[in-house]
Amino acid sequence: xxxxxxxxxxxxxxxxxxxxxxxxxxxxxxxxxxxxxxxxxxxxxxxxxxxxxxxxxxxxxxxx
Amino acid sequence: xxxxxxxxxxxxxxxxxxxxxxxxxxxxxxxxxxxxxxxxxxxxxxxxxxxxxxxxxxxxxxxxxxxxxxxxxxxxxxxxxxxxxxxxxxxxxxxxxxxxxxxxxxxxxxxxxxxxxxxxxxxxxxxxxxxxxxxxxxxxxxxxxxxxxxxxxxxxxxxxxxxxxxxxxxxxxxxxxxxxxxxxxxxxxxxxxxxxxxxxxxxxxxxxxxxxxxxxxxxxxxxxxxxxxxxxxxxxxxxxxxxxxxxxxxxxxxxxxxxxxxxxxxxxxxxxxxxxxx
Numbered sequence: 001x002x003x004x005x006x007x008x009x010x011x012x013x014x015x016x017x018x019x020x021x022x023x024x025x026x027x028x029x030x031x032x033x034x035x036x037x038x039x040x041x042x043x044x045x046x047x048x049x050x051x052x053x054x055x056x057x058x059x060x061x062x063x064x
Numbered sequence: 065x066x067x068x069x070x071x072x073x074x075x076x077x078x079x080x081x082x083x084x085x086x087x088x089x090x091x092x093x094x095x096x097x098x099x100x101x102x103x104x105x106x107x108x109x110x111x112x113x114x115x116x117x118x119x120x121x122x123x124x125x126x127x128x129x130x131x132x133x134x135x136x137x138x139x140x141x142x143x144x145x146x147x148x149x150x151x152x153x154x155x156x157x158x159x160x161x162x163x164x165x166x167x168x169x170x171x172x173x174x175x176x177x178x179x180x181x182x183x184x185x186x187x188x189x190x191x192x193x194x195x196x197x198x199x200x201x202x203x204x205x206x207x208x209x210x211x212x213x214x215x216x217x218x219x220x221x222x223x224x225x226x227x228x229x230x231x232x233x234x235x236x237x238x239x240x241x242x243x244x245x246x247x248x249x250x251x252x253x254x255x256x257x258x259x260x261x262x263x264x265x266x267x268x269x270x271x272x273x274x275x276x277x278x279x280x281x282x283x284x285x286x287x288x289x290x291x292x293x294x295x296x297x298x299x300x301x302x303x304x305x306x307x308x309x310x311x312x313x314x315x316x317x318x319x320x321x322x323x324x325x326x327x328x329x330x331x332x333x334x335x336x337x338x339x340x341x342x
Contacts, residue, residue, distance in 0.1 A: 035286050035289075035297060035299070037286055037287075037290060040286070040287045040290060041283065042283065042286050056290055058286055058289045058290065058295070058296070058297050059295075059296040059297070060296065060297055060298060060299070061270060061296050061297065061298040061318055061321070061322060
């Protein structure tokens with residue numbers, strides 16, 4: 001089983017039970033470069049990802 | 065009304081057009097620093113005073129102030145400018161609502177959008193503002209009797225913004241508030257939910273918001289980003305409903321960078337690298 005993370009229509013799978021921070025690190029996505037949402041609500045980096053859920057990531061403008 | 069002459073506006077710079085729309089009870093003065101930065105980056109900014117605001121016409125009849133009527137006047141004014149080239153829109157709060165509507169109605173002409181604490185649905189409003197929206201007849205009467213010193217004081221008491229507003233800026237905000245027609249309160253009672261049209265707006269969009277917005281719920285902005293097909297976001301820390309005023313340098317930089325990254329800018333300005341979505 002897995003957790004699905006979606007960023008700009010691209011899907012990534014990670015194992016459930018890890019934190020959002022660890023999942024992003026594993027996918028080599030900078031935590032500062034995205035906002036993570038579950039059912040439309042923002043979640044924090046310490047959130048534990050649950051089996052079967054879909055986390056949508058929103059790109060945060062960077063630079064400057 | 066003859067919209068081509070009744071909307072007062074300012075234009076600055078020389079280049080591709082950017083239209084900037086202020087929020088309720090504000091004016092084109094909101095954009096004074098962004099207009100300069102856009103001009104320096106090679107754009108031409110156009111900032112109108114919406115109906116009932118600033119130096120624009122202030123009809124006495126409430127029907128001129130419904131959201132639909134305000135939009136129609138803005139659309140007619142914009143069409144009358146006959147701008148050429150890809151159009152970019154920047155909208156704050158109510159101006160964001162109008163920008164989204166325009167982008168939906170004119171998908172071929174809007175190249176990109178910047179929405180700053182945009183209004184998209186009455187559900188975003190805090191309970192107090194929802195109450196105001198239900199009784200525009202009463203709130204417009206109350207509006208007529210608010211003294212300038214009280215508006216100035218209230219702005220000073222907004223702890224999320226106060227430290228970022230100079231005395232001059234507070235005076236300008238209070239002045240814009242007081243010179244707006246009380247009938248603008250009819251706008252808040254006639255706005256509608258834009259959620260159903262959001263997935264159909266394909267223009268690249270940058271959503272900026274203050275994380276301490278007391279007027280519109282900050283949690284609504286990530287939800288908006290999820291519903292727009294091509295959105296990215298920039299939350300501004302320790303800012304309220306007007307980050308483009310309180311943190312103008314920071315916000316202006318992001319707006320200019322965003323417009324410069326869009327493919328149409330690169331096509332018009334050879335030598336600038338095109339932005340590619342990964």
